Amino acid sequence: MRKKWTIGGIISGTIYENIAQITPKNELNCQLLLIYIVSYMTRIIRETMTKIKAENIKKIFKIRSNGNSKNNGNTPNELLALGGVDLSINKGEFVSIVGPSGCGKSTFLDLVGGLSKPNEGNIYIDGKPVNGPGLDRGIVFQQYALFPWRTALGNVEFGLENQNVLKKERTEIAQKYLSLVGLAGFENRYPYELSGGMKQRVAIARALAYDPDILLMDEPFGALDAQTREILQRELLHIWEETHKTILFITHSIDEAVFLSDRVAIMTARPGVIKKEMAVPLSRPARFEDDIRTSQDFVKTRYELWGHLKEEVVKAQQICANTTANLSLEKPVTTLEKVMTT
Amino acid sequence: MANNIIVQLKLLPQRLLAIIIFLLIWEIVPWVGLADPSFVPPASATFARLWELLLSGTLLTQTSISLQRAFAGFAIAVVTGIPLGFLVGWFKTFEKYMDPLLQTFRQLPILALFPVFILLFGIGEISKIAMIALACFWSVFMNTASGVMTVDPLLVKSARSMGASHSDMFKKVVLPAAIPAIFTGVRFAGTVALLMLVAAEMVGASSGLGYFVLNAQQRYASRDIFAGIVALTLLGVIINYILVTIEKKATSWKEDIVHG
Numbered sequence: 200m201r202k203k204w205t206i207g208g209i210i211s212g213t214i215y216e217n218i219a220q221i222t223p224k225n226e227l228n229c230q231l232l233l234i235y236i237v238s239y240m241t242r243i244i245r246e247t248m249t250k251i252k253a254e255n256i257k258k259i260f261k262i263r264s265n266g267n268s269k270n271n272g273n274t275p276n277e278l279l280a281l282g283g284v285d286l287s288i289n290k291g292e293f294v295s296i297v298g299p300s301g302c303g304k305s306t307f308l309d310l311v312g313g314l315s316k317p318n319e320g321n322i323y324i325d326g327k328p329v330n331g332p333g334l335d336r337g338i339v340f341q342q343y344a345l346f347p348w349r350t351a352l353g354n355v356e357f358g359l360e361n362q363n364v365l366k367k368e369r370t371e372i373a374q375k376y377l378s379l380v381g382l383a384g385f386e387n388r389y390p391y392e393l394s395g396g397m398k399q400r401v402a403i404a405r406a407l408a409y410d411p412d413i414l415l416m417d418e419p420f421g422a423l424d425a426q427t428r429e430i431l432q433r434e435l436l437h438i439w440e441e442t443h444k445t446i447l448f449i450t451h452s453i454d455e456a457v458f459l460s461d462r463v464a465i466m467t468a469r470p471g472v473i474k475k476e477m478a479v480p481l482s483r484p485a486r487f488e489d490d491i492r493t494s495q496d497f498v499k500t501r502y503e504l505w506g507h508l509k510e511e512v513v514k515a516q517q518i519c520a521n522t523t524a525n526l527s528l529e530k531p532v533t534t535l536e537k538v539m540t541t
Numbered sequence: 542m543a544n545n546i547i548v549q550l551k552l553l554p555q556r557l558l559a560i561i562i563f564l565l566i567w568e569i570v571p572w573v574g575l576a577d578p579s580f581v582p583p584a585s586a587t588f589a590r591l592w593e594l595l596l597s598g599t600l601l602t603q604t605s606i607s608l609q610r611a612f613a614g615f616a617i618a619v620v621t622g623i624p625l626g627f628l629v630g631w632f633k634t635f636e637k638y639m640d641p642l643l644q645t646f647r648q649l650p651i652l653a654l655f656p657v658f659i660l661l662f663g664i665g666e667i668s669k670i671a672m673i674a675l676a677c678f679w680s681v682f683m684n685t686a687s688g689v690m691t692v693d694p695l696l697v698k699s700a701r702s703m704g705a706s707h708s709d710m711f712k713k714v715v716l717p718a719a720i721p722a723i724f725t726g727v728r729f730a731g732t733v734a735l736l737m738l739v740a741a742e743m744v745g746a747s748s749g750l751g752y753f754v755l756n757a758q759q760r761y762a763s764r765d766i767f768a769g770i771v772a773l774t775l776l777g778v779i780i781n782y783i784l785v786t787i788e789k790k791a792t793s794w795k796e797d798i799v800h801g
Contacts, residue, residue: 312702313702314698314701314702332701332702332703332704333704334703334704336702337702337703338699338702340695340698340699342695344693344695344696344698344699346696346700346713346714346717347794347795348717348718348720348792348794349794357700357703357705357713358703358704360709360713361703361704361705361706361709362704389794390794391794391795405703409703
C-alpha cells in the first residue's frame, strides 16, 4: 500500500489500516469500502458546507389577458420565468448572479428569500426546505425599501422588534450596525434626509442587525451613482470579511460581480437557467488594491464572462421586443378600461 | 423654536399683503359707488357689525350651535370612515364586490337626500348631523381605502422578509403608510362639514350661522349677511389650521408638508 504524506493521505491511510484490521481477508474489498467511506465523508462535508441549495427551480407567472379573444391563440397565458435553476452556495461564500434584464434574477432571489414559492423544485437552507421568509436571511433591495416614517435607527430596529429584543438592547445593536456602515451620528435622520448611498447603507445595516446567516442582495447598488457604488462595493467587502455572511448578490454588472464575488453564475435569458458558473481567481487582499480592476486576472475574467453573457443579452432583447409587440395590441384597452372604472 | 417664531413674524407682512389689498378693494368699491352700499356694505361696516354681534353674544351662540352640528357629523364620519376604509382597502375581495356600489354611492348628490332625511329623522338635529356625516364620510372613507390600497408593495415585501406578523404588518407598515392619505381625507372632510352645515342650516333650521345668514337676507340686513359669511369663513380657516397642524405633527417624517 502506497502512503502519501499528506494530511488526507494520513487520515485515509489510518482508516484503511483500521478497516484492514477488521476485515483482513480481501484487500480489494477493503479498498472498495475505503472508497465508499471517503466518498460518503466528502458528501457529508460538502453537504454541511452547503448553505443554500436550489434544485431545478421553475417559476411560472400568469399573464393577465383581458379577455382579448383574438390574441389568446398566439400569446401564452403563462410565462415561464425560471426554467430549472440549479445552484448551490457554500457557507461564507459570496456568489453573484449576472444575467440580462428580465431573465428572472430577482425572481430567484425572492424565492430564496421565501417571498414567493417555486412552481417546481426545492430550495434548501442548511438542508431544510424554505417555507417562507425568515430571520436567517436578510434581504437588501435595489430601491432601499426603508420605512419613510421611521428614522435610520428605527428602520434598523425593525427586524429586531420581531425577535422580541428589549428596547434598550435594540437601540444598542442598531447603533452598532449603523456605525459599521459608517452612519454613526445619523441615527435620528428620516430617509428623506439621507442620500441614496446613505439609504442603502441603512438598508444594509437593517439586514445585518438581526444577524442572519445569509444576505440576499437584489442589485443593491444599481440605483447609485458610479462613485458611491464603488465606495459601497468596497465597504461591502469589508463587512463581509467582518461578519462572515453567505451572500447571494444579484447584479447586471459583470464588473461588480467580478470585483465582489468568489463565484459568478450566469443566468440565461427567459426562461432563466444557470448557464455557467465561474470562480473568480482574485485573492481577497488583492481586491483592495487600487489597480485591481485593470489587473490581468480581473480583465480576463470579465472578458470571459462577457463572452458567455453577450448572446443571452441579445436573446433577451429579442424576447423583450416580441413581448411588447404582442402586448401593444392589448395595452390601450386595459388603460382605457382603467380610466372608465375609476 | 424662538427663532422660528421670529422668522414667521418677519414673514407676516408678506403673507398678509394680499388679504390687506383685498380688504382695501372691498372697502373702496362701495364708497366710490361701484356697488350699492346697501347690498354690499364696505369691509369696515361688516367688521364693525361682526364686533357688535360678538359683544351682544349672538355670534357666539350661533357659532357654538353650528360647531356642535358640524363637529358631531364630522366625528361620526371619521369614526366610521377610517375603519371601513381599512376594511375595503385591506381585503381585496371585499373591495372587488363593494367597489361598484361605492362608486355609485359616491356620486349621490347628498343635498338631494335632505328631504329623505327630514322624512326619516324629522326636522331636528339628527337630520342635519346625518347629512353632514354622510358628506364627510365619503371623503374620509375613500381616502383611507386608497391610502391602504396604495401602500408600497416593496415595503410590505421588506417587512415580510424581516419576519413581520400580520398584526405587525398592519400596525407598523399599512397604518403609518396610509396616514398621509387619511389626513388628506379628514382635512377635506373638515371643509365639507362646513359646506354641508351651511346648506343644512339654510334648508331647515331655526338657529346656527347658516340660518343667521339666510334670516338676515329675509330681513334685508346686508351687514348681517356679510358678517355671517365672514364668521363662517374665519371658522373654516381656524378648523383647517387646526387640522393642518395635527397633520404636520402626524406626518413629520414627510419631505413636503402639505399646506392647507
